[in-house]
Amino acid sequence: MTVLDVASGGCDVGEALAKRRNCRVVSLDMNPRGLKLADETAAVAGDALQLPFGDSNFEEVVESLPLPPEQNADCVSVLREMWRVARRIVIVNDLHRSQVALASIRILSALFSRSTMFRNDAAASVRRAFRPAELGAIAAMAGVPARIHRSFPYRLVLVATK
Numbered sequence: 001m002t003v004l005d006v007a008s009g010g011c012d013v014g015e016a017l018a019k020r021r022n023c024r025v026v027s028l029d030m031n032p033r034g035l036k037l038a039d040e041t042a043a044v045a046g047d048a049l050q051l052p053f054g055d056s057n058f059e060e061v062v063e064s065l066p067l068p069p070e071q072n073a074d075c076v077s078v079l080r081e082m083w084r085v086a087r088r089i090v091i092v093n094d095l096h097r098s099q100v101a102l103a104s105i106r107i108l109s110a111l112f113s114r115s116t117m118f119r120n121d122a123a124a125s126v127r128r129a130f131r132p133a134e135l136g137a138i139a140a141m142a143g144v145p146a147r148i149h150r151s152f153p154y155r156l157v158l159v160a161t162k
Helices: 011-021 069-085 100-114 115-129 132-142
Strands: 002-006 024-029 042-045 060-063 084-096 145-153 155-161
Touching: 002 011, 002 069, 011 024, 011 100, 060 069, 069 084, 069 132, 084 100, 100 115, 132 145
Parallel strands: 002 024, 002 060, 024 042, 060 084
Antiparallel strands: 084 155, 145 155
């Protein structure tokens, strides 16, 4: 089983997959600093807009917290690229933008974090997230036959299977 973790940041998703499943994971990100945290995964510096892999090269392609909806053209291109290199499935895991999610993260971060940066960044992440219809529209523009699922507590998951 081969998995590509697109825009892997600090490689935490890919590392968790590699430790829990019998698979080979490639963590791809533009920032080589985060890739230094790859231990169980193969780290590749690259651009999600032009993935440096051949067609159908990975059984699964995953991405967490993608580009914000205001960058629709890039979101479409990234999803199209993920679909191109996937042999079996594409999964995108994002936050669900809503007033309830925003209020919840503000309360939780105020209660459990002393970091001003975390409190501001957590709220900004929710404000930049997708709504289900927006993520579905991105998939349609990319030509990817995806289903959008809401997941507890405030997550959206795009699943596209070949």
